[in-house]
Each structure stands twice: as C-alpha cells, then as structure tokens.
Amino acid sequence: xxxxxxxxxxxxxxxxxxxxxxxxxxxxxxxxxxxxxxxxxxxxxxxxxxxxxxxxxxxxxxxxxxxxxxxxxxxxxxxxxxxxxxxxxxxxxxxxxxxxxxxxxxxxxxxxxxxxxxxxxxxxxxxxxxxxxxxxxxx
Numbered sequence: 001x002x003x004x005x006x007x008x009x010x011x012x013x014x015x016x017x018x019x020x021x022x023x024x025x026x027x028x029x030x031x032x033x034x035x036x037x038x039x040x041x042x043x044x045x046x047x048x049x050x051x052x053x054x055x056x057x058x059x060x061x062x063x064x065x066x067x068x069x070x071x072x073x074x075x076x077x078x079x080x081x082x083x084x085x086x087x088x089x090x091x092x093x094x095x096x097x098x099x100x101x102x103x104x105x106x107x108x109x110x111x112x113x114x115x116x117x118x119x120x121x122x123x124x125x126x127x128x129x130x131x132x133x134x135x136x137x138x139x
Contacts, residue, residue, distance in 0.1 A: 015047040015054075016126045020071050022055050027091065028066040035059070040070065043107075050122040052092070052110040056103050065094045067109065073125050088121070090114045 023040035026032040036059060043055040053069075061067065072087045092109035100106035 015049045015052075016129055017047050018045060018129070020045045020048070020073070022053070022069055022071040024055070024057070024067050024069050026061070026065065027068050029062075032062065032065050045071070046106065048122065049126070050111075050119040051114070052095070052108065054106055054108045056100055056105070057097075057107045058104040060105050061094050061097050061107050063094050063097060066112070067092050067094060069109070069111075073121060088118050090118065 022043050022045050024043060025038065025040050026036045041057070041059070043057050046054040046056065048054075068089065069092050070087045070089045090111045091113045093112050094107060094109050096108040097105050
C-alpha cells in the first residue's frame with residue numbers, strides 16, 4: 001500500500017511475499033454475508049505479516065467489512081502433521097480492496113483478534129523465510 005509519493009510504503013510492519021491458500025467468509029455487514037453466502041471461499045495470499053495480509057479475491061469486498069480467515073502455516077520446528085491439524089483462524093477488518101489484473105481484487109486486511117501465540121508463529125515464519133542463506137563450504 002503506497003501513499004501519494006511514488007514508491008513510499010505506508011505499512012508499519014514488514015510483510016513477507018508468500019503464496020498460501022486462505023479461506024475467508026463474511027462476518028459483517030449483513031448484505032455482504034448474503035452476497036458471499038455462508039460457506040468458506042478460497043483465495044491465494046500475496047503477502048502476510050503478524051498483523052495482516054493481502055489476498056486475491058474473486059469478490060469486491062467493501063472496506064471496513066469484517067471477515068473470518070483460516071489458513072495453515074507450516075512451522076519447521078513442528079511435526080508437519082501437527083501443523084496440518086491446527087489452522088490459524090482469525091477475524092480481520094478489510095482495509096483496502098482494489099482491482100487486481102484479470103484475477104479479481106486485491107484485498108488488504110488487518111487482523112483484529114489475533115492472539116500472541118498466533119502472532120509469534122507468523123513472526124517466526126517471517127524470520128525463517130527472510131534469514132540469509134549461508135553457504136556451507138565443501139572441503
């Protein structure tokens with residue numbers, strides 16, 4: 001999300017470009033709930049942080065709408081089956097929604113009820129993905 005000066009990022013928190021499947025459903029307002037239905041809809045994330053994410057939706061979701069999100073983050077320190085068993089579920093507030101190529105809409109959200117454990121899991125994921133890879137010399 002950029003302000004009027006070209007190339008300046010307004011975000012307070014760094015985001016990690018990451019493609020994950022995320023499931024979302026409308027919580028409020030009521031007319032959005034009727035439009036999207038009660039089942040979870042699948043989308044693909046563009047980026048994520050411990051405090052929010054952006055994803056591609058087929059639907060134009062109005063700013064300030066409340067949505068429920070569900071996604072799975074694999075943690076290298078856990079048994080992979082444990083990660084599969086426990087998706088992260090959070091509520092979020094839509095902060096932006098704009099057309100995104102022919103694929104639909106880019107929806108930016110901030111998490112509204114994320115607890116410390118989930119934030120730490122996302123922060124750990126970001127650290128793991130952003131840490132430099134140090135080559136091991138082969139002797």
